[in-house]
Amino acid sequence: MAVRIGVYICHCGTNIAGKVDIDEVVEFARGLENVSLVKDYKFMCSDPGQALLQKDVEDGLIDRVVVASCSPLMHENTFRKATERGGLNPYLFTMANIREQCSWVHLDGAETTDKAKDLIAAAVRRAFLLEPLTKREVPINPRTLVIGGGIAGIQAALDLAEAGKQVVLVEREPSIGGHMAKFDKTFPTLDCSACILTPRMVSVGQHPNIELMTYSEIEEVGGYVGNFNVTVRKKARYVDEQLCNGCGACWEKCPGTRVPRKGNVHEKLSLGPTTSIYMPFMQAVPAIPVIDAQTCLYLKDDQHKCGLCAKECERDAINYDMEDESVEFEVGNIIIASGFQTFDPSVIKRYGYDRLDNVITALQFEIMNCASGSTGGKIQKADGSEPEAIGIVHCVGSRDENYHEYCSRVCCMYSLKYSHLIKEKTNAEVYQFYIDMRCFGKGYEEFYDRLLTEDVRFVRGKVAEVTDVAMNEAEEGKLIVRVEDTLLGSVRRIPLDMVILSTGLEAHHSLKDVANKCNVSVGSDGFIIEKHPKLGPVATATDGVFLAGACQSPKDIPDTVAQASAASSAVLSMITREKIEIEAATAEVNEDKCSGCKLCNTLCPYLAVKFDEEKGVSVVNEALCKGCGTCVAGCPSGAISAKHFEDRQIFAEIEGIFSGLEYKTVSKPKG
Amino acid sequence: MLENEVCYEATLDHDFLDEIYSLPGGEEIKRCIQCGSCSGSCPQACQMDHAPRKIFSLIRAGFRDEVLESNTIWLCSSCYTCAVRCPKEIKITDVMYALKRLAIKEGKARKGRKAAVLSKNFVKMVNKYGRNHETELMTRYILEAELFNALHFVPQGMRLMMNGRLPVMPHKIKNLDQLRKIINKVEELGEI
Amino acid sequence: MKYTYYPGCSVTATANLYQESIDTVAPSLGIELEELDDWNCCGATAYMSVRELMSFAISARNLAMAEKFHRDLVTPCSACYLVLNKTNHYFNDYPDMRSKIGKALEAGGLSYSGNVRVRHILDVIVNDVDMEKISSQVTRDLKELRVAPYYGCQIVRPEMGFDDPDEPESMDRLIETLGAETVDYSMKTKCCGASLMGTEEKMALALCRDLLMDAQKKGAHCIVTLCPLCQMNLDIYQPKVNSLFKTDFKIPVIYITQLIGIALGASPAELGMKRLGVKVSGEMKRIIEGA
Amino acid sequence: MTFEPKIVGFLCNWCSYTGADLAGTSRIKYSPNIRSIRVMCSGRIEPTFIVKALYEGADGVLIAGCHPGDCHYQEGNYKALRRYRMLRMILPGFGIEPERVRLEWVAASEGERFANVVDEFTDQIRDLGPLKVRDSLERILSEDAIPELEEAMEESGDANEA
């Protein structure tokens, strides 16, 4: 049956009619092939305007609709809906933009009318070749996976659980808590970290809607928004979570040493017990110990020498035969909240970390300062004595092209925090060596101001080196920091007892792997790329995968928590929709034409094109495809077509534009 | 001009930054964040009129003469410590060389007279023989730059001589002609 | 292992003892050095201070001549090592330089495509020679000898890739392989003043003082170096340091190849030991001769 | 009458088409010579579209996409750039000046820039003169053409009957 196209030309008051000769255009449109009806109206987008076309469709007068009016970005949806209401597939409608890109931008005159004609002719040609498309909806599984149990993951999981939604929280360490669990006090308010974090950790552990999987890693993520299949590997902790009640009898007797001693101090600062079976820290959730198989005398070789903990445990919770186990489940959305790790300063040899005693990292200082840490919160040198002067070196590994180019955002503030904590606990002089003091948050500058009055010595300059070569008596036996005080313009040598390296934040070593599995990308800085830096900071390019916390970029706790709540509300808004509409104008591979050359396989930004080894052809996962058409233009066989933007449709538009010229080409419909 | 005075913009050379920036090796200088890591690292910083970091702020502000006339550039011993530590990967040492050349070219190397004399004579040696002749070099240098101080150099000279470490005769390379052609061609092409 | 050898001017003059020791130990290490015929001065740091392009051009003459052998070009001098590498860097990374240098070489009938790998002899010894082969040849027991490795500047900076610019350790490893004890001191990569010794003597002497002091404090019997300029500053100028700063250093400053020779049992004469300004004496003499 | 070129624009939906709309809402005037076709991403634009437009009668073709790094689909614009650079290489072989095809990055906020680009490009094409590929082709082919068989045979004296 012949195609009957209806063309509706809008005056838009005088917006269009003032510049474009409507009568002439109507006359022109009537003369176009396959056009069976042309109408013009004052405001097509008004209710009567829409009713006009709706009725013509209902009456069966036309089976394709062209509206020449404003921009499709303005009213495409309006008219699509009207078309649909009339009983026609909404994709059998198209628009000619004769306002924004015609009457509004050109002067009164024949050219403007001519252009409107060309645009309408193009739209009519395109309409002739349009195909009906069906919008698809997929249900959204209301369960959510949260990867990472730092403050970000905890916040997001609790938000969702409180809203009555199921959450699976997967954490790779034996306990949740993340970095925050290692801190004693947090800037800028100096509130006790444990006091604010522990109750939340406990709630996570007990919440009926949260399934907690610690000491576990994501192995595989398949599927798409609303319908992800996840495989998680639970690592063997050798302690039965059901049986153990966290009494601690096991580690009290354990002869294995996870963290050996050196003199009268531990080689590494530790929050929990330093034995082979240990609790990561006392407030751990779950409060279940874990055996470090590398140092456990029973597990580390086949001799099975010890076995003490099993004997000590009254509840028979120890199980040396435990093995890693794989668990599969389904979720609808994923929040990545896997945080960061701190920069390893041993690569900056001139700072002497690893070589000089008493050069420590910020994280070590946090643990040292923590009441439950191995020094009991005492700030002390490696030999146990109290330091008289401590230097804090900013920007270690950050703002440095040799390491990380970006600013780590939190180290200025935690360095200030340390000054205060040190002053509080010791009589030591404190030096801050900084390049720029970045204190931009709420209450941060005020915190800086407060420190200025606490007699902290501020030296503006990037530390050149930390050495132990004394040049005079006063430097003997000290660590000496050599730095230019750039405000004075002179080089200073400052003898100290302890140097704290304010190491920057960097992407967790497992982040890239997690990102890959979840189909999202990481940037050159190693952090996950958000959907849009301003307007989509918690979403990613992959629908159904969201972000929270320091896995996106370095951030402090307030920002982390804000982002976590934003991510959970984004997920909630998905879940409450119950269904999600999937783009209908996707790409599609004609399997009979695809030669399996794999050229298209790298082109899709959403990794929607995958190779099907069995069939030997590439296939587009329509749930992932967003219809950009990049792969279509890349396929050498013409095997991929872009629905609604097919080659022949675009060719027809081109031909339409020039149909006024003497020669005409007409693309044929399919088949 | 730098001390105790208001610096008027009109007295500064605002093309200086771009001049240095466009030299090979100067391409990163605009990115200096004035962190001072270079000055802190420089073994000579304390003797310099302006330690390296300040050189960069002077360049940026357009203090052309202050930079070219400073002793800084002549005290740089090419240890490259600053360069490997600079967080912006600025080739500080190479910039120092560029400044040395500029200072010599413009006759502003007053404070680096001795170094300039040494360097120039070194170039003469190489152009003459194809290789350095240390004995002649030192003699020329002393005659030109340290005549009143000549005695000062005697003990070291003696020590070298006595241990058979000072050759009397220069070594001329065989294909000196080729070397000269190369040099002449560079002269013709002009420096970058 | 065969290499093209670029001795550099100093090694033919003030550092002739370096050359003597290289000649002595290279065969035992299985290193064959074929001297680049008619090489010219690399220009060192001085030439570059006057003319840049020209200094690269003359330096490139050597590279161009070496290229046809398709072997690594080895030099014992840190300054030559730096300059030749820098020539490669500027030649390869700055198209303008490349074309001009190319034209200049062409005028001399040469051409260079930027592919000669320039290496320091230390790099060759520690990375190409089998360490076990060295230790198996050691005949003198140097276990008591406390050696302070002094790397200086230009072999590790700007980063050349074979060792860390702040904490190099290749020579430490070599010294241990030879059976001696390395002295861990912080000044091993600090500047000795280099050519400032000629022009700003006091400053350079102060730098040497700091260096000698640290080595002495950490109990070094000798300092081992691999750069003619470093050796001269620390050795020939040591008396001057003493007189200026009222110190009393008597630390022999020897080349790494001399130390290798000693360990492998070569005679002091073969190694040019008698040419040292500060002679081997005291404890060190006892250890070397007693063994 | 001066020659008025016809220009076809291929605009990506998110940046350039939106930018062009913004020129409209801001009522910035520009030459009416361009007719735009909307595609979702500049990565969809195939060289065939461009050549097809030239063949059908365009004197110039403008491709516009999001600025590098801003592509709504991440990297479509880089693909457009590469195709464009390559297409430029082969156009002269067909006797077409590469300047007739132009790639520009236009952001959604750059209405004015879009207008300027169109004006500038129109001027440039006006200077280059008309393209008329098909005209040229048809002219050449008509020189080649031999009469249809029947006519030819009739003219040659009805060889069939002999």
Next chain:
Amino acid sequence: MRFRSWKKLWKKAVTPMKLKTGIYWGAGCGGCDVAVLDVHEKILLVAEKMELLFWPIAMDFKYEDVEKMEDGEFDIVMYNGAIRNSENEEIAKLLRKKSKTMVALGACAHLGGLIAMANFHTRESLLNRVYLETESTDNPDSVIPAEKWKKGEEELELPAFHSTVKTLDQVVDVDYYIPGCPPVPDQIVSALVQVWEGKLPGKGSVIGAGERTLCDECPREKEEKSITEFKRPVDAIPEPEKCLLEQGFLCLGPVTREGCGARCIKTNVPCRGCYGPLEEVNDQGLRMLSALASVLEPKEEKAIDELISQLPDPLRTFYRFSAAASILRRKKV
């Protein structure tokens, strides 16, 4: 696309009468005729089913004889070679008139073929080059062949040399295409079998070839592609197992119809594209360009230009066989 063995097909062939067949040679190299001969002993079987009336390369049969035939008397005419001059065109028209089925045989008739690369030049520059400028030319009087030549009584008329090489279907209606430069003999046979079995696909189809591109039948390992350099087979020897394109050798396999048995590929030579593009593809060269550009590694304009400048003569590489069938068809003058 897998083909059944020609023997089996043969047995099933049941055409009662012999097909009246003509084979003609337009502007081509003769390779296609040789390919027909190359069917070897099968030529006898062909002869069993077909009556060869007209084949200038092999038998004496004058144009007048053709002219005398009834319209549509040939069951099938296979025309190879492109349309280069007026004679090619005239005879194509004549044969079309006299045949029921017209088949374009080989790349030249199908797409213009190698000789269509002449379309990147003008007629004048071609004649000048050939008759005046080549290094081996000895033409002191600078004579260029004229269409009409008269000496005394004798008058000679040469066919007019067209300015544009055309495909067969640009001058007459074509029913089927057998692609290839030259077509693979087996494929010719299987196409003929299709003809007398009456199992022909829709008019205008390509027969005797596959429905996908060459990569499908190419035995090499294919991976995801990201091109960082271009090489020519003279620069390096390709690894035999890996996709050539991935190694930087410009292979036109991705835009070329399969059916040749990957002859070139199997001898470690990249596909040059003689089987032409698939039906959906409007322009083989542009399609290759688009696909190739999609998978280049660099993103910066400078780096892109640097990389693509390594491509030796991209125009003629992309359009080695299909210039006449491309959208633009020839250089504009």
